[in-house]
Amino acid sequence: MKYIFNPLFIKENETLFIITILITLAIIGITTYLVIKEVRNGSK
Amino acid sequence: MIKKIDNNKIGIIYFYIHFVVEVLSFYFLYSNYKSGIVWLIPLIYDSFAFVPQALIGYISDLRKDINIGLIGILLFFIGYIFFLYIDVSVLIPLFIICLGNACLHVSGAEATIKYGNGKLSNTAIFVAGGSFGVMVGRLLSDSLTFGSILFVPLVSMIPLIILTHEETKNLTGYTKYSFLKKNVNSYIAILIAFFVVIIRGYMGYGIPTSWNKTTQEMILLFTTMGIGKALGGILSDKFGIRKVAILSTLLSIPFLCCGDKLMLVSLFGICLFSMTMSITLGIILSVLKSKPGLSFGITTIGLFLGTVPIFFIKLTFIYNVIMIIVFSIISSILLGSILKGEK
Structure with missing residues (x-):
């Protein structure tokens, strides 16, 4: 898919955009923690 | 435990399931392409279908009795009811379908990894089904007006999911994946695999393919991607993961760079470039042995992080070519440095 970035789309849906980014970052953060925990515990 | 499913068939069963999942997802996505928040829809889709798979996978790794695939089918069912019959914001079915998509991906990855017993073929065949599904879903969104018919393939997945979950939930084949050289640091291995996936994710969109204009050409593009993904696992099992990783990454460079206007040249490059898909999963599995869902x-x-830049920047042809060359060489060197040579 090719989407051309248009700042208006963010401006019109600013809250939705920010929520999406925040949730995504939170999930990536939790995943990073789980991976570190697994490696430290020696996932066997 | 006696296996009721032939070892080679699990990949084919999940090829079909993955195919149906992407048909349903992309039929929905492209049917909503003209709505007011068009730019955000694919970004939200990528965020909520790709990113939560690690968490869902982790939960599924811990709770093997939960049939995560069935939950995925239920979510698709609810999402499609909202999409087809209830007049609500597109965001409601979008979130539900994304989570359903994530659950079914995790289900497929776990089943094929457990059944694989250290071999990548089944997982690679499962992964390949997605490319064909994306293509068919896009085509159907233009031609299929009676979307309710898609409940038929959705329901058809239920017996397959129940059977494969019962067959695989107690298998421990995921502990047999071992593709790394001795003494390779676990964090380094995961970071290298992660880096290569990000590069592949970006390149999937950044490859110059100005030849791709007609529906037939789009079908060829996605078919080649699917074949490449499947071949990556099959050839790795046959000839060794290191050889396939290095050769496919390096050989793809001239074909990708010179194939902007030459379809066959480009397709050959895309086939080679797609082969690393299951190889990177194999690397992570070699570290996180007891967590196949989290690994996937x-x-x-x-893949999500690799696709994010395309929402914000549009590189010129020459920049894309430079990036393909530089990052492919780096990926090849990094993969070669951690993967062991023997099969």
Whole structure:
């Protein structure tokens, strides 16, 4: 898919955009923690 | 435990399931392409279908009795009811379908990894089904007006999911994946695999393909991607993961760079470039042996991060070519440095 970035789309849906980014970052953060925990515990 | 499913068939069963999942997802996505928040829809889709797979996978790794695939089918069912019959914001079915998509991906990854017993073929065949599904879903969104018919393939997945979950939930084949050289640092291995996935995710969109204009050409493009993904696992099992990783990454460079206007040249490059898909999963599995769901989810987060730039920047042809060359060489060197040579 090719989407051309248009700042208006963010401006019109600013809250939705920010929520999406925040949730995504939170999930990536939790995943990073789980991976570190697994490696430290020696996932066997 | 006696296996009721032939070892080679699990990949084919999940090829079909993955195919149906992407048909349903992309039929929905492209049917909503003209709505007011068009730019955000694919970004939200990528965020909520790709990123949570690691968490869902982790939960599924811990709770093997939960049939995560059935939950995925239920979510698709609810999402499609909202999409087809209830007049609500597109965001409601979008979130539900994304989570259904994530659950079914995790289900497929776990089943094929457990059944694989250290071999990548089944997982690679499962992964390949997605490319064909994306293509058919896009085509159907233009031609299929009676969307309710898609409940038929959705329901058809239920017996397959129940059977494969019962067959695989107690298998421990995921502990047999071992593709790394001795003494390779676990964090380094995961970071390298993650980096390669991000690069592949970006390149999937950044490859110059100005030849791709007609529906037939789009079908060829996605078919080649699917074949490449499947071949990556099959050839790795046959000839060794290191050889396939290095050769496919390096050989793809001239074909990708010179194939902007030459379809066959480009397709050959795309086939080679797609082969690393299951190889990177194999690397992460070699570290996180008891967490196949989490391992698969890490690769999908990488794919998401690789696709994010295309929402914000549009590189010129020459920049794309430079990036393909530089990052392919780096990926090849990094993969060669951690993967062991023997099969």
